[in-house]
Amino acid sequence: MNLFDESGALAVSTRLQRLSDQFRKDGMLIYQANQIDFEPKWFPVIYALHIKSSLSILELSEEIGYAHPSTISLLKELEKEGLIESFKDEKDERKRMVKLTVKATALVEKMQPVWDKIRRAATEITNTANNLLLAMNETEYQLKKESFFDRYQRISQEETESAIQVVDYKPEHAKAFYDLNFAWISEVYEVEPEDEKVLSDPEKYYLKNGGAILIVLYNDEPVGTCALKLSSEGIFEMSKMTVSKKIRGKKIGELLGNAIIKKAGEMGARKVILYSNKKGSAAGINLYRKLGFVEVPLIRADYKRADIKMELDL
Known part of the structure; x- marks a missing residue:
């Protein structure tokens, strides 16, 4: 146990970042082991568009929980990789929609068996007495009720x-x-x-x-x-x-x-x-x-x- 583990809730952001980095690092190794040219950071957008078919940028931001500028930055990268394409909404030409390209659809098909194994491996890791996924759901619910910053302000007041x-x-x-x-x-x-x-x-x-x-x-x-x-x-x-x-x-x-x-x-x-x-x-x-x-x-x-x-x- 290091000093961050001993610090309890004070270092929750640092520990979550550490967990995220470990999952991302191993995720890269998994894709490389399967000769798949894919980065874990692309997953939220690719998966959302795979499930939802097409979304506006605002809808996509809300779906993946990213800030609008972060979503735009990620979309630009994916567009450069030829994995997403944009088009105008038929009902409202001012609205920009995005969807997967043929290349991305083929890539998703290739990744499906890999995702199944990733899901099983992640379930083994998180299926503990204090189930991580359940804890994440509860934590996200608490943050929706009152943000981290708002709680700090309230406690200070x-x-x-x-x-x-x-x-x-x-x-x-x-x-x-x-x-x-x-x-x-x-x-x-x-x-x-x-x-x-x-x-x-x-x-x-x-x-x-x-x-x-x-x-x-x-x-x-x-x-x-x-x-x-x-x-x-x-x-x-x-x-x-x-x-x-x-x-x-x-x-x-x-x-x-x-x-x-x-x-x-x-x-x-x-x-x-x-x-x-x-x-x-x-x-x-x-x-x-x-x-x-x-x-x-x-x-x-x-x-x-x-x-x-x-x-x-x-």
């Missing part, structure tokens, strides 16, 4: 969410509130006097005026902020929403946005408004739209950089 807490602002969060917001504002915009006033005393600007501040903790470290300022009766302005650059890409912004909207509802808000900048905060505006905010006419704003106003009715 679950781990992130388990490490996240959204808490109400406390005095000990003052420095984090200042640092996190100053970082993103100064990176894209000019820090305005209004920014300094708000960041330096968030309790006075937000909390003492009937607002709220939420802090995102990731493994107990402050990594995000969002505030609500009471604008008028039943209307709150959402501002100072940011997530640390080092933790972006984990959907924390969306989680924070939903939390602040929920907070506004608990505080009796019937509407939440916000001001932003179309160019400098494009990603943020996309998030606001996802959260349900819609653009409304901008009449005035406290910040020079603001060029868009959005609102959400609760």
Whole structure:
């Protein structure tokens, strides 16, 4: 047993590749032993067209489970070998169909007895207590339900969410509130006097005026902020929403946005408004739209950089 065998599921792709390489290598030896000029990589296309007679390129791609570019590349190679030919579909001339040539049909006839023995040999190899073919069917079914990448993303998100807490602002969060917001504002915009006033005393600007501040903790470290300022009766302005650059890409912004909207509802808000900048905060505006905010006419704003106003009715 080598290190890849011991690594378990981590090396599943490497081990499958190793198995595939061994089968392909032995497959070449089998064809050579029978004086058949055929490469194992051609098998999916040749076999599919042998069974289905003719297929469009898209149908063939779906049948063999290859990406469209990979199918095209393989077809070009087989066409060069004189094993497939293309023609226009009688019902739709825009559709390109492919089929086996006379040469390929004769080759398939020659390979049939060889394929029968290959099937028997492969059955001996795979017919174990943990039947490989059954396991492959189950694995392919699982991948159709949810891809490898999507599973990774889900597991990562679950781990992130388990490490996240959204808490109400406390005095000990003052420095984090200042640092996190100053970082993103100064990176894209000019820090305005209004920014300094708000960041330096968030309790006075937000909390003492009937607002709220939420802090995102990731493994107990402050990594995000969002505030609500009471604008008028039943209307709150959402501002100072940011997530640390080092933790972006984990959907924390969306989680924070939903939390602040929920907070506004608990505080009796019937509407939440916000001001932003179309160019400098494009990603943020996309998030606001996802959260349900819609653009409304901008009449005035406290910040020079603001060029868009959005609102959400609760």
